Amino acid sequence: MLTRVAGKTTIRRLGHWFGWLALAFLVLTLLTGYGITQFRVVDPLTFGVVGKAVSQRWHETVALLIVVFLALHVSIALWWRLRGGSTQ
Amino acid sequence: MRNAIRIWPVLAVLTVAACSSGAVDPSFEALQSVEIREYQGEQLSSIGDFRENSIKGVQHVSLDGYRLEVTGLVDKPLELTYDEVLAHSRYSKVVTLHCVEGWDATILWEGVRIEDILADAGVKDGAPVVIFHAVDGYTSSLPLAYIQANDILLAYNMNGVTLPAERGFPFQVVAESKWGYKWVKWVDRIELSNDTSYRGYWEVRGYNNDGDQSGPIFEP
Numbered sequence: 273m274l275t276r277v278a279g280k281t282t283i284r285r286l287g288h289w290f291g292w293l294a295l296a297f298l299v300l301t302l303l304t305g306y307g308i309t310q311f312r313v314v315d316p317l318t319f320g321v322v323g324k325a326v327s328q329r330w331h332e333t334v335a336l337l338i339v340v341f342l343a344l345h346v347s348i349a350l351w352w353r354l355r356g357g358s359t360q
Numbered sequence: 361m362r363n364a365i366r367i368w369p370v371l372a373v374l375t376v377a378a379c380s381s382g383a384v385d386p387s388f389e390a391l392q393s394v395e396i397r398e399y400q401g402e403q404l405s406s407i408g409d410f411r412e413n414s415i416k417g418v419q420h421v422s423l424d425g426y427r428l429e430v431t432g433l434v435d436k437p438l439e440l441t442y443d444e445v446l447a448h449s450r451y452s453k454v455v456t457l458h459c460v461e462g463w464d465a466t467i468l469w470e471g472v473r474i475e476d477i478l479a480d481a482g483v484k485d486g487a488p489v490v491i492f493h494a495v496d497g498y499t500s501s502l503p504l505a506y507i508q509a510n511d512i513l514l515a516y517n518m519n520g521v522t523l524p525a526e527r528g529f530p531f532q533v534v535a536e537s538k539w540g541y542k543w544v545k546w547v548d549r550i551e552l553s554n555d556t557s558y559r560g561y562w563e564v565r566g567y568n569n570d571g572d573q574s575g576p577i578f579e580p
Binding site for chain 2: 308309311312323324325326328329
């Protein structure tokens with residue numbers, strides 16, 4: 273029984289982390305989006321790491337990752353709620 | 361309360377995204393000239409439909425002292441004034457520019473054939489690469505065979521009006537069927553080269569040297 277409760281908690285914690293990852297990828301999507309069109313600003317701000325070509329390569333990938341992690345985050349939250357768990 | 365604290369980064373990011381998506385370039389000014397918006401039944405884009413994505417911002421080129429140089433592997437290097445370039449036979453055609461950023465613009469371009477200018481200079485054997493240099497240091501290259509086979513233009517007019525500074529005055533390469541980064545603006549030098557490994561500004565940074573719209577955007 274104790275193991276079962278710990279498992280639920282771990283899944284709930286994972287759900288939180290998926291949410292934060294989705295947010296991180298959202299920020300990265302915005303950054304790479306600006307990196308494509310506003311490369312004269314983003315390139316020097318990131319010390320040349322996020323240039324136009326790099327931005328364009330990353331942009332679509334990170335957008336997909338947002339969807340994946342957001343879906344996981346919402347799914348786990350709903351599952352938790354339906355199982356009668358606390359929102360905290 | 362904890363939930364409220366957790367949600368603020370999300371709201372902040374979404375607010376920034378929403379506010380910035382509608383940003384207007386404050387430097388944009390309406391053009392005075394009347395441009396053609398339809399040509400032989402085909403709807404044309406507006407000159408204002410382009411996005412400003414040059415490497416160092418808009419270049420304002422004065423014709424005082426401007427020369428279009430033709431250098432490299434040529435029999436007779438040239439330094440042509442704006443009027444001397446326009447003294448060549450003029451051609452026009454409707455071509456769509458496709459940018460790797462996802463937008464495009466269909467324009468009636470008017471210009472001179474690059475091949476005609478190169479013929480004046482006399483291209484030496486073994487010069488398969490044509491490198492275009494712009495006043496801001498931007499460069500890109502095209503194969504000589506492509507330029508000759510497709511009547512590639514060096515444009516001075518778009519939609520019936522002189523190229524504005526924002527669009528590359530005095531001259532822009534109309535590299536049809538190539539991605540926008542091959543359409544060099546503010547051209548001030550054309551160099552004939554035998555360096556088939558030459559890479560221009562964006563090509564060095566990962567974009568495909570072929571620049572074909574039908575091919576991959578990035579170098580394999």
